[in-house]
Amino acid sequence: MDESNINYVSEDQGAGLFRVNRRAFTDPECLENERRRIFEKCWIYVGHESEVPHAGDYRSRSVAGRPMVLVRGDDGVIRVLLNTCTHRGTMICRQKAGNAKTFQCPYHAWTFNSRGQLVGVPGEESYSDAFSREERALASPAQVDNYRGFIFACFDPAAQSLYDYLAGAREYLDLVADQSELGMKVVAGQQSYSARANWKLLVENSYDGYHGMPTHQRYFSFLSDIGVDMKGRDVAKPSHQMAVDLGNGHAVLEYESAWGRPIAHWVPSFGEHRKPHFEELRRKFENRFGKERAWRICETSRNLGVFPNLVINDIMAITIRTFYPVSPDYMEVNAWALAPAEESAEDSAMRLDNFLTFLGPGGFATPDDVEMLESCQRGFANHEVGWSDISRGMKREQPSITDESQMRAFWRRWNQLMTEPTVRRARRAA
């Protein structure tokens, strides 16, 4: 079926109605188009520079469904190499992480250095003069760039720069990166999980303020049980809150939250003895950034969605979360914790403890989110109910975090990329 005949997003500004065709969550054709039109056109998160701190450090991982290697070369430059031997295809890096001077293909022993250059071919004299080591270097995505430690790759050589692509999301990555003077670092341990649901359901869920109380009631009961004061910081009615369309499909929620934040909102469950340390941290931020920005960094939580599949939630801890569809109804999810490099062992332990109360596949919240997404996906089998409603707060001038304007920002961009004529088509039409 020609995708151009399918209307995935229906928006009526006048009436204040916004709906998404549920076939966007179920059609294999839709996923094929997403692979070409979104995942091969947009900047996709690969990893964080702190994961490869030294020359030769590497991490091999699946990014947007492809095996890749994030590696710091012997020249100190971080590269993203496509994990396939240029000879016959074998994955040249078969360990998850490590340090290497070279990657030797186990199949025929072609050897590549940490910059991806081909430096060894057994029996090279058997090749003709046309054979070139340069041309057989490991391949890389068309563009790779780093914004404040976050490394992205893009397969479209004509795509705008990462800086421009990130648009308004830069300010929110800055609010995370500014939490350290030495640089943020990814903590050891990757949460590798999944959901039997379409990947876009997790986009919506990751910055959905409306679902907080009904879905996560048990988390808020837990907070209450351990002595967190919920008054005035009820997540459904926070005193300070906003939802912002950041451009290019990125969006964020920012709000004062009830839970404690390792940077640097103290709550009783952190212990009386930590209070002075938190006050000192706060003063440090005020000295560096002034009172207002310090307040924002310390007291407000932020759920940031970077189009298409990166979530950075700076909430009761900071999580980097990325996910990719394997099929329309199944996604793989990877999540990490991000922390200031200078944080003491004791503070870091507290941060991780705080992380696990809510986040991750064994936390007191994420499993219920996964449950809701899987439940939606099963519900979609009732194809008579063809559309999901994402209209909440559409007529409001200042979108609330319990509205759905952030999701509409995602969907508008998604729909634009999915429906705009591709270059080839435009030529054919001409």
Next chain:
Amino acid sequence: MSSSDLPTRAEVEDLLYKEAALLDEWHLEEWLDLLTDDAVYEVPPTDVPEGDSRNTLFIVADDIVRIRSRVKQLLGKSAWAENPHSRTRRLITNVRVLGGDGDDFLASANFAVYRMRYESVDTYIGHYEYRLARDHGQLKIRARRVILDIEALRPHGKISFIL
């Protein structure tokens, strides 16, 4: 401690089988009675199985307060990931008493835990590392560390019950 203080394998097996039965039957309050007042329950991440929860991002790292809260949540109505409850079936094998450590005893066991829910069957495979203690003569669990052999929670998605 003399070697005669060590629990026998049969004694450890009895404890672990009882635990497995209580968890499979969702008798979680009774399961809490098998734990010491300072018990911990940990599931390390699949890529750092030997990690320390103080400097590594775990999947679960509960102290006794969190374990009790987890049980309360799971027996309540709003732990949606387990409402309705999953069916689980635990096969516990290769039980070994590894020796003493201070006043505690170390033991390990292999497991295959099946979780049945919405007509899917997910299998969690790995081994347990237990720290056991005698409390008024009764053998209790001071620490249970669940080390997964599966490389990712895929397609399991979550550990929403007590593994």
